[in-house]
Amino acid sequence: MIPLSKPKKGASGKTGMWRTEKPVLDKERCTNCLLCWVFCPESAIYRTEDKVEIDYEYCKGCGVCANECARGAIKMEEE
Amino acid sequence: MKMEDIPKEELVLSGHSACQGCPLTTAMRTVLKALGKRTIMAIPACCSAVIQGMYPNSGVNIPLLNVPFETTAAVCSGIEAGLATQGIDDVNVLGWAGDGGTYDIGIQALSGAAERGANFLYVCYNNEMYSNTGVQRSGATPKHAWTTTTWKGKEEERKDMPSIMVAHNIPYVATASISHPIDLYEKVTKAKSIKGTKYIEILAPCPPGWRFDYSKTIEVAKLAVQTRAWNLYEVENGKYRINATIRRPKPIEDYLKLQQRFKDAVKDTEKVREMQANVDARWQWLEKMVEITN
Numbered sequence: 374m375i376p377l378s379k380p381k382k383g384a385s386g387k388t389g390m391w392r393t394e395k396p397v398l399d400k401e402r403c404t405n406c407l408l409c410w411v412f413c414p415e416s417a418i419y420r421t422e423d424k425v426e427i428d429y430e431y432c433k434g435c436g437v438c439a440n441e442c443a444r445g446a447i448k449m450e451e452e
Numbered sequence: 453m454k455m456e457d458i459p460k461e462e463l464v465l466s467g468h469s470a471c472q473g474c475p476l477t478t479a480m481r482t483v484l485k486a487l488g489k490r491t492i493m494a495i496p497a498c499c500s501a502v503i504q505g506m507y508p509n510s511g512v513n514i515p516l517l518n519v520p521f522e523t524t525a526a527v528c529s530g531i532e533a534g535l536a537t538q539g540i541d542d543v544n545v546l547g548w549a550g551d552g553g554t555y556d557i558g559i560q561a562l563s564g565a566a567e568r569g570a571n572f573l574y575v576c577y578n579n580e581m582y583s584n585t586g587v588q589r590s591g592a593t594p595k596h597a598w599t600t601t602t603w604k605g606k607e608e609e610r611k612d613m614p615s616i617m618v619a620h621n622i623p624y625v626a627t628a629s630i631s632h633p634i635d636l637y638e639k640v641t642k643a644k645s646i647k648g649t650k651y652i653e654i655l656a657p658c659p660p661g662w663r664f665d666y667s668k669t670i671e672v673a674k675l676a677v678q679t680r681a682w683n684l685y686e687v688e689n690g691k692y693r694i695n696a697t698i699r700r701p702k703p704i705e706d707y708l709k710l711q712q713r714f715k716d717a718v719k720d721t722e723k724v725r726e727m728q729a730n731v732d733a734r735w736q737w738l739e740k741m742v743e744i745t746n
Contacts, residue, residue, distance in 0.1 A: 376507055383467030384509035389473065407455040411633045412479040412670050414470065416462040431466035435473035438669030449667075 383431065388415065391432030394449040402425055402446035409438035409447060453634055459485045468511030473666025475656035475673065476500055476577045478630045480548070483575055483654075484514065486640035491544040492535075494519050494527040496558065498550035499584040499658075500577075521557045523712040524549045525565035528572040536571075544644055545572035552582045554653075555591035555613050566620040566649040573643050573650045576613065579658040594681075596717035596727065599661075603715055609730075617651040620688050624650040626686035630657075631673035635684060635695055642686075655682045659671075663712030672710055680709040680731045683738055692741040700702045701735075704728045 376385075403424055410418045410425050417432040418425050427438075439447040463484035470477050476499055484491065493516035495501055504510040505518055519527045528547040535543055549558055554576035562574060581599050582588040589599040589606050592613065596605040617625045623646050628636040632659035636654065643650035656671050659666035677696055681704060686695040704727050708714040717723045 378504060378507050378510035380465060380511070381509040382465045384465065384503075384506050384511040385467055385469035388467045388469075407458075411455060411458060411482065412478055412630075414472075414474045414669070415468075416464050416466045416477075416481060419462075420460050428466060429558040433472040435669075436665075437473055437478075439667055440667040441670050 374422065387430055388433050389430045392432060392452060394434045394436065394451055395429065396427055396434070396436065396438050396447045397450050398425070398427060399446045399448070402444050404444055404446075406443065408441050408443065410440050414436050453638060455634065458482070458633070458637055461485070461489075463489065463513045464503070465511050465513055469506060469661060470499065470503055470574050471666065473659045473669045474499070475579065475630045475658060475669050476550075477503065477668070478633075479575075479577050479636070479654045479656055480512075481638050482630075482633050483546070483548075483640050484512075486637045487544045487546060487573070487644060489514060490542055491546055492516065492531050493546045493548055494524050494531065495548050495586070496524045496553045497521045497554050499579075500550070501584070502547055519554055521559055524553060524558050525562040525570070525572075525574060528574070529565045529568065529570040532571050545575040547572060549574075549576055550582075550584070551576060551578040551580060551592035551613075552590045554578075555611050559616075563616075563620065566651070569622070569648050571647055571649070573640070575651065576651070576653045577656040578653055579656045579661060580610070581658070581661050583658045583661040594727075595730075596714065596723050598663075598713040598716065605723075614651070614653055614687070615722065617675070618690070620649070620672065621690070622649040622651060623647070623689055626652045627655070627682070627684055628652055629655040629677050629682055629684060631670050632684060632696065633678060639686060642688075657711075661713070664710050665677045668710060672707070675702065675707040675710065678702045679704050680735050681707050683735065685738060687745075691745045693746075694738060694742060698735075701731075704731055
């Protein structure tokens with residue numbers, strides 16, 4: 374029998390546990406340019422109707438989103 | 453094309469085991485969105501293997517195969533032949549390997565598949581070293597870069613893999629960077645529409661390997677393009693085209709000093725001068741190729 378893996382969110386568990394700093398989005402400043410969404414290595418930023426949301430269950434807190442946000446709308450805060 | 457035109461559906465699922473700030477997952481997300489769900493992927497031993505190789509779960513929501521290190525392109529040829537035999541022509545076949553699995557270990561299978569004109573897309577995400585096994589030098593490591601096997605900086609120049617693929621006379625070869633997602637998305641979409649072997653190489657700066665803070669992955673990739681250390685171009689049926697024309701390039705130091713792997717090299721003005729000269733010569737070569745082939 375060939376061992377088959379099945380696709381699953383959280384294949385390596387709740388990776389939000391890895392985080393020491395969390396990104397916090399200021400929705401007032403956000404222009405929905407989607408840079409954070411497209412660059413997120415974790416697929417942990419998702420698009421809603423008009424803005425983006427962060428999935429803290431899986432966000433590893435790398436800070437790429439905060440570093441790339443052109444409007445400075447994402448700040449990293451200690452957990 | 454605009455950013456919002458990139459599909460929302462994620463084929464790389466959250467909660468995978470790649471490092472924080474990993475460039476390969478950013479690249480894989482964009483590439484798989486461009487190819488769509490009807491794609492079969494082959495992945496050899498590389499950092500990507502930890503994303504879908506955590507049996508019994510996979511972090512990638514498409515069918516894929518874990519294959520031996522040197523066989524990515526051979527397996528893709530097989531998948532493609534199997535699909536053709538069954539009369540299935542709406543499934544994309546994707547070979548996805550790192551630079552170790554492409555420049556060094558997988559080059560024989562890739563060369564063979566390209567020569568046979570097998571119909572698949574091969575993507576090399578280039579982190580310029582064997583990151584998964586703990587940062588050893590590869591054929592893609594640039595000169596003067598530190599790795600655990602080149603303590604005093606690599607002494608040799610890197611291979612020019614895109615040119616090796618162009619020399620196979622395949623219909624499409626392109627370079628991309630994770631910092632330019634729309635360019636990457638468009639290249640994959642174009643490659644998808646072409647029959648034959650297609651090769652795309654994506655620069656993927658690795659935070660633990662290149663030794664920079666993991667929030668700076670995209671910044672480093674962007675600087676590589678802005679300093680011309682990494683050029684974005686495509687070769688369609690032998691015709692070269694530059695996709696990001698950098699009129700006023702930043703000095704190479706801007707790119708080097710962000711990375712601890714060059715910390716010794718940047719102290720040596722002679723080495724920096726040499727690297728700057730190489731980068732300039734490469735750009736001139738590229739402009740010449742555009743001129744000659746168009």
